[in-house]
Amino acid sequence: MITLSDGVTTIELPEGLHWQDEHNWQAVGSSFTRGLTGKPIIQTQQSVKGRPITLVPFSEDSAWWTRFQLASLDTWLNDPDQVLELEFMGTAYDVRFRHYDAPAVEARPIMFYSDPTETNYIQPTLKLVTV
Numbered sequence: 001m002i003t004l005s006d007g008v009t010t011i012e013l014p015e016g017l018h019w020q021d022e023h024n025w026q027a028v029g030s031s032f033t034r035g036l037t038g039k040p041i042i043q044t045q046q047s048v049k050g051r052p053i054t055l056v057p058f059s060e061d062s063a064w065w066t067r068f069q070l071a072s073l074d075t076w077l078n079d080p081d082q083v084l085e086l087e088f089m090g091t092a093y094d095v096r097f098r099h100y101d102a103p104a105v106e107a108r109p110i111m112f113y114s115d116p117t118e119t120n121y122i123q124p125t126l127k128l129v130t131v
Helices: 067-071
Strands: 002-005 010-013 017-019 028-034 040-046 052-057 084-088 091-097 105-109 121-130
Touching: 052 084, 067 105, 067 121
Parallel strands: none
Antiparallel strands: 002 010, 002 084, 017 052, 028 040, 052 121, 084 091, 091 121, 105 121
8 A cells, every 4th residue: 555644634545556766776975076287086975865756657547546636645746845654565755746847747548538627537747856
């Protein structure tokens, strides 16, 4: 089960979401510059926060959610200071939406409707970052 919580309200995310960039992040960062003498200056630091968590549907047939369920994220999504707890595969992460990598939440409709309703199905993609 995958959940997002603000400590008061908990929302269960749809089954079948996959952490797309789980292994594309390194916990160590470094910079390289040259000093005035030409000698390399390398600075290395461990990154504790800032890990991207992009949750995407695993397949065309997974992670279906209704437009109504997606709307339940709106209050959190529209609060720029909102910190949430993501529970994913038994591990908890403090996260925020990645508004700097807009859109922070995307919804691909399963079937096109010219006049969609709350009961129509979508596949969400959530872009989060650890804080």
